[in-house]
Amino acid sequence: MDHRPHYRTWIRSTRLAVFAALSIACLAGSALAPLSLWFLLFLVPFAVSGYIATILALTIHRFAPRGGDLQRRIHDLIVTRAGPATSGTALDVGCGSGSLVVKLARATPDNTVTGVDSWGRDWAYSKKLCEDNARLEGVSARTTFLKQSGAALEFADGSFDTVVSCLTFHEIGDLERKSDGMVEALRVLRPGGRYVFLDLFGDPAFYPSADHVRETIRGAGASIVEFDNLAGSLPLPFPLRHPKVLGHAMLIVGTKTGP
Structure with missing residues (x-):
C-alpha cells in the first residue's frame, strides 16, 4: 500500500498525450515522402504539435519535485x-488535489480549512484524492472538501477569515465574466479578512485588463496590498514564462474592507 500523498500537476x-500522438502520426506521414513529396507537408503540423508537446512535457517536469517543484x-x-490570517477559517476555491488546503492547515495548528472544487471529468483530481492526501498528511480532522462551483459558493456572506485561489477563476466554465469568480470568493470573506488570488489576470483572453481586475476587486469591497506578476515574486525557469503557461499569471493580495 502506498502511504504517500499524491498531488498531481x-x-x-x-x-500531452494528444499532442504527442499527433506529432508521432505526422512524423510517420512525412516518412512516406519517397512515395510523394507531398507527404513532406506533414512536417508542418509535426513542428507545431511537437513544439506544444515539448512545452507541456517540460512544464510538467518543472512542476514536479525532480524539476524544481515549482x-x-x-x-x-x-x-x-x-500570513497570520491563516489562523481561524480558510477557504481554497478550486482545491484540485488538496495540496494548498493541506499547506494552509499545516501553517497554523488550530485552524480549519475548506476546499471546494467541481472536479471535472477532464481532470485527474477528485474529492477522495483530496481526503486521502489530507489523511496521509495528518490534517484530516481540520480539513473539509466539498463539490461546489466557484461561480456560486454555498456559503453565507463573510463565512471565512481567509480566502485563497490558485489558477482557478479562468477555469470556471459557468461564468461569462471570469472576474465574477473573484467577486464570489470575496463575498464569503469576512470584513478584515485576507485574500490571496493567483490567476492569469494578465491574459486578455480571460480578463479585459489589469485595471478591470482592480476595479472588480474594489467594487467587491476589498483593498489591494499587492498586485504583481508571479515572476516578480518567484523565479520562473523555462518554459514557465511562456504566455500559454504562467507568463500571464499575477498574484493579488489584500483584505476585505467592507460588507
Whole structure:
C-alpha cells in the first residue's frame, strides 16, 4: 500500500498525450515522402504539435519535485502571503488535489480549512484524492472538501477569515465574466479578512485588463496590498514564462474592507 500523498500537476496529462500522438502520426506521414513529396507537408503540423508537446512535457517536469517543484513553491508563496490570517477559517476555491488546503492547515495548528472544487471529468483530481492526501498528511480532522462551483459558493456572506485561489477563476466554465469568480470568493470573506488570488489576470483572453481586475476587486469591497506578476515574486525557469503557461499569471493580495 502506498502511504504517500499524491498531488498531481496542473497540466492535464491527456493534453500531452494528444499532442504527442499527433506529432508521432505526422512524423510517420512525412516518412512516406519517397512515395510523394507531398507527404513532406506533414512536417508542418509535426513542428507545431511537437513544439506544444515539448512545452507541456517540460512544464510538467518543472512542476514536479525532480524539476524544481515549482507547483509546491507557488503554493508555499500563497500560504506565506496569507500570513497570520491563516489562523481561524480558510477557504481554497478550486482545491484540485488538496495540496494548498493541506499547506494552509499545516501553517497554523488550530485552524480549519475548506476546499471546494467541481472536479471535472477532464481532470485527474477528485474529492477522495483530496481526503486521502489530507489523511496521509495528518490534517484530516481540520480539513473539509466539498463539490461546489466557484461561480456560486454555498456559503453565507463573510463565512471565512481567509480566502485563497490558485489558477482557478479562468477555469470556471459557468461564468461569462471570469472576474465574477473573484467577486464570489470575496463575498464569503469576512470584513478584515485576507485574500490571496493567483490567476492569469494578465491574459486578455480571460480578463479585459489589469485595471478591470482592480476595479472588480474594489467594487467587491476589498483593498489591494499587492498586485504583481508571479515572476516578480518567484523565479520562473523555462518554459514557465511562456504566455500559454504562467507568463500571464499575477498574484493579488489584500483584505476585505467592507460588507
